[in-house]
Amino acid sequence: MSVEEWKQAPIAILGAGAVGKAVGADSKLAGNRVHLFELPAFAGQTLKNLDKTGITLTGGQNSLYGFERSGRAFFDLVTDRIEEAVAGAKIVIVAVPSIAHDQFFEALVPVLEDGMIVHIIPDNFGSLKLRKKMRELGCQKQVIVGGWTSAPYGARIVREGGVMTPKIELKYRAITLRGAALPLTDQDIFLESSRAIGAFDAITEGDGVTGGQTVLDVGFSNVNPVLHCPGTILGASVMENFGRIFGGNDPLQYSIYSHAYSESVAEVQYAFYLEQVQLAEAIGVDLLRYPKENFLSRTSILGPEYMGDDCIVPFDQQFPMAYGTGPFTIQDRYVTEDVPVGCHIYHELGKKYGVATPVIDSMIVLGSVMTGRQFFEEGLTLEDLDLAHLTKEETLAYLETGLFREREV
Known part of the structure; x- marks a missing residue:
């Protein structure tokens, strides 16, 4: 697919915290159609009143090239049903803390469709966990999985008297980010697809994205x-x-x-x-x-x-x-x-x-x-990432080509 074709499909954003809401609002203001999903256990808090208030982006948005985008955005869909969120999406963005990866991946894997590109922001070794979950659940869908060193900006939810407001303050906007796909053979498509995400515009119009030498590189570069x-x-x-x-x-x-x-x-x-x-x-x-x-x-x-x-x-x-x-x-x-x-x-x-x-x-x-x-x-272990049993040569082969040796039982 081309960048324009990716742009025509909705973007599914999983996670309605500061980063998820900021990426969603920024992308919507840039012209993307945006579906925002939150797990049912947290939706009552994080999605409350969003249909009435939308999300307003504010803040200094400091960056070398002066890119700014502010305003109020209303999402095309706000839901706690993941099958609704990803329906028709070609790009899926997982924007949650790494401690929530397991819950979101458990929900995501059964609804993956061929041709989807999953961006994990930030990756924090999430690409390895998602591929492991796909193996555990027997998912054979042809999807591209990758992650980024960090979010496109420093985003903070504005609170008043301890109450969360529908405003997100952007402290800065990145002009470059480092990303990688798992396996590395999918890297070119993964990096190119970022050009279809409105939240990456300051990067696309800045110094651009760079490719890491496998997702372990992206983990070290966080x-x-x-x-x-x-x-x-x-x-x-x-x-x-x-x-x-x-x-x-x-x-x-x-x-x-x-x-x-x-x-x-x-x-x-x-x-x-x-x-x-x-x-x-x-x-x-x-x-x-x-x-x-x-x-x-x-x-x-x-x-x-x-x-x-x-x-x-x-x-x-x-x-x-x-x-x-x-x-x-x-x-x-x-x-x-x-x-x-x-x-x-x-x-x-x-x-x-x-x-x-x-x-x-x-x-x-x-x-x-x-x-x-x-x-x-x-702490997170190498067993959690399915790397503990692999030799150095096997690890690099998995990261670079996707060739994976299952653990002996």
Whole structure:
């Protein structure tokens, strides 16, 4: 199919959180037909009143090339029935936290149709989990599956007095994203199909998408674990005292970028990143490469995603754009998702491929203590991704060509 043919079909968006609603509203404002789905257990909250209010996109939308799109969008369909959501769709976007992947994939696989292209935003190893679920459920549909390093923007639901409003604030818009298909032989079609998604327009009209060297590359290139975990854990005292001991501050204006990042935290983030580099090289894949100077900035390695490689904000300067981005508690997805998913998979890969990961492991230890969780026991495993039993050569063959050896029973 061509980009125009993909555009003529509705886009099905699974997940009605901040990213799902933002991607849906942005795509609708760009001219796509959009179906929004939420699991029945959560639909009463996340889909409430959407038929009356729609979603309004606001915010600074900072980016190197100045792309902006704001306004109020009403979806073509809002539903908690997944078969309705995907009916007629050629592009399906899964826009949920990785901890919700299993529930959404369980619902999605039975309704997949030949020719569909599934985009997981962000991937967070979701492509591997979806392919595994397809094998478990005996799904033989000819679909393309792939994922992206992150969402096209920093999106925050606007709340008033603790109540969720129908507004989504876009802090920035990415000018480039890295994606990959599983298997890699589907990569060209997967990347090209992003041009049919209105939410990717700032990227399509910016520096464009780039292809990762397999979905493991995309997993390593996700900036969240390396940014969020050291920033949240090492900055916890500032976060918890903001607006309390630090009198006169509004607690909801806290941001790890503006208030936690510093030279010493950046050193930890860079050491974390170097362990990721070692892991990728040991496996035989790649990841986004950054010089150390990008870490020594308040925008860190997120800056190049929306402002280019020269985006550097010295630590002696404020970063007002990030005010209010949080996190506001240690029980935030910056720890409760990024540690058991990102950090723990890196830990497991380190054991399998003989790469020491002491900095990454320290995030798991400290995150577990600070949240009262047991992330070494709870964390995502290679068994969850169907990679534990594969040799290095078999892993690369699976990622690149789709050739998969089933686990012996």
